[in-house]
Amino acid sequence: MTFFALMGALEQGLVYGIMVLGVYLTFRILDFPDLTVDGSLPLGAAVSAVCITQGMHPALSLLAAMAAGFLAGALTGLLNTKLGILHLLASILTMTALYSVNIRIMGGPNVSLLGVDTVLDPLMRTGLPGYYASPLLFAVLAAAVILALIWFLYTEMGQAMLATGDNRQMITSQGVDTHKVIILGVGLSNALVALAGGLIAQNQGAADVNMGVGTIVAGLASVIVGETVFGNRSLPRAVVAAVVGSIIYRVAIALALGLKIGSFSFTPSDLNLITALLVVVALTAPRLKKRFGKC
Template identity: 45%
Template sequence: MLQIILGAISLGLLWAVMTIGVYITYRILDISDLSVEGSIAMGAAIAAFQIYNGMNPFVATLLATIGGMLAGLVTGLLHTRLKIPALLSGILTMISLYSINLRIMGKANVSLLRIDTVYTTFEKLGLSQSNSVMLFGFICAILIICILYWFFGTEIGCAIRATGNNVQMARAQGINTNNMITLGLVISNGLVALSGALIAQSQSFADVQMGIGSIVIGLASVIIGEVIFNSRNFFGRLISLILGAITYRIIIALVIRMGMPANDLRLFTAVTVAVALSLPTIKSSIAQWKNGKGNQ
């Protein structure tokens, strides 16, 4: 059982990077960005292909991040310059990335078995593969949170947050909201692609379909983090995203341990997200019912 939980924590730390990316669009920008499902597979595809062909794993991971940022740029330009709705822009990018990822890898999947990855450095220090993934994932997650906490406190970062809060008010303050939306999408998809690259290296393969359902996983982690580890300050909310991703992975590991078929996991995730999103409405209905009963 301990090994299962440790494995879930390791994987949760890698998915936490993607969760932070989803949070930027879903909560900060108030945009539903479906290009995430293509970006995470793109990050995995670029990293796996380059590492397979002999590139340094850290450089390959950086290239994967840049690839995701370019995907976010495309989504941003489709939405802000061509005036295509944000949801449809993400869908168009996601669909096109499927073919692009196939072009990058040259086939449906690439194996990284017995090939050095970013985790090999820690394995050479005597750590096990799972402990190496956990340590590197923890370092990445904390570093990203610190950088984002600083960035969103700068003038540009505050402009992005203002754009997400109230577009009209942000424009009245002289903020170029189109640029801020595009920049937010670039950062978000870059983090998602980074997560994909790290996940591919941890599982020793990249697959063109690994991004399917990832947006639901990201939303589930965001919602769980907000509901269970609710925090009033921005830094605390970023930390709650990591805890939410880890909690989600532990829940999945436990339900599999209890005998749930793997084919039902996405249904379970969808139901979890639906219940979590409807909690405020449910609580409000219960409160109104209690007040009505009390008045009688």
């Protein structure tokens, strides 16, 4: 693996790490498997890209992306809590609807950001090469999101969210409206995913309606790999593990893509297959360990 490939994987791992933090929030904290992310990642990209091409400051466009992501997540939460649709199905419905919405927002299947300023440009102007600038910026942002998320989870509201995912009857008896908590939590999660989407679009110079395919699987893979490798003994550790998992996941993907066996090599289109296999292995590893440990 070359140095550039490693920096590329690190950059991807960090920026997607923000998305993984969102997936962690729903999947682990709220116990809410949320597939909205496959739609809210390109939603964030679309909103950010369109805002920038309309003349908005690129940093501000990220806030717009987060707001849009929050709404998408809140919609999933509403479908689940107020209309009583199964969480998984509710999120699939939002995700499906977002495909059309994203094309509407962009006025087509993609928007190019070539030649316009992005959040990365100020850093590049200092003379820092691109392969340093983007990992650096994403590392700072991912760290900020990690700190903010940990801080939030220790607030009164965050504690109520943890309790909602753990024991809904208990927290209801303590006077918390779990519907509101779920709507807020899934909203926040998708705001983070949309932020990642906006950053990815600005980094790669385009937003595309199909860029969200496989987001949830990559997110789950990262969460699980992170927990397995880095551990989840305490809450802060589990939050950090999500981003660590994301980096490991991207490095593993980069290694797999660089693999050559005779005339066979993986192509980027094999990514989803590799990811799905990785998740299956990560999910069944504890069970396999138990079974073979007994023999």
